Amino acid sequence: MSIEIPDVTIAGSGRYVIADLWNKKTGEKKRVFWAPDPDVGFHQDLAKMLEEEVGNDVEVNCYRGGGGRINFDPEQKKIIIGDWSMTYREDDKEETAQMLEKAYPDFAVLISGGRDGEINPPLTLMEYRKHVRRELEKRQHVIRMILGDDKD
Numbered sequence: 001m002s003i004e005i006p007d008v009t010i011a012g013s014g015r016y017v018i019a020d021l022w023n024k025k026t027g028e029k030k031r032v033f034w035a036p037d038p039d040v041g042f043h044q045d046l047a048k049m050l051e052e053e054v055g056n057d058v059e060v061n062c063y064r065g066g067g068g069r070i071n072f073d074p075e076q077k078k079i080i081i082g083d084w085s086m087t088y089r090e091d092d093k094e095e096t097a098q099m100l101e102k103a104y105p106d107f108a109v110l111i112s113g114g115r116d117g118e119i120n121p122p123l124t125l126m127e128y129r130k131h132v133r134r135e136l137e138k139r140q141h142v143i144r145m146i147l148g149d150d151k152d
Contacts, residue, residue, distance in 0.1 A: 078107060109125065
């Protein structure tokens with residue numbers, strides 16, 4: 001029996017979790033984006049809903065995947081992801097954006113660094129990658145300065 005749940009489930013704007021699923025009987029593994037109810041107050045509640053959905057034969061782990069918030073706008077064909085889960089940590093936004101782009105190829109998928117998709121401005125996946133590289137270079141520069149290895 002395989003894991004019968006879509007890779008991406010979105011019912012509107014709100015919290016989401018990235019869950020690793022493992023079928024204890026077959027060994028099948030799957031990572032899913034789970035946002036089935038925009039009114040859920042906590043990421044743990046989403047995980048419980050997912051556990052109920054997949055049944056006892058499937059283990060649900062959100063600690064490796066993480067969580068955040070989604071702003072889902074089907075009229076403008078735009079998805080903004082951001083924020084993090086205090087219980088499960090921040091998800092890998094690049095991986096999450098790729099999951100969403102695959103499931104919604106006609107939508108613009110943007111990454112926010114703020115709560116509720118309020119980064120200024122939200123970034124495309126390509127812009128986000130550049131932003132992460134710049135931030136990493138800044139941190140490396142500071143480390144080199146502290147160690148006295150900076151030649152600037």
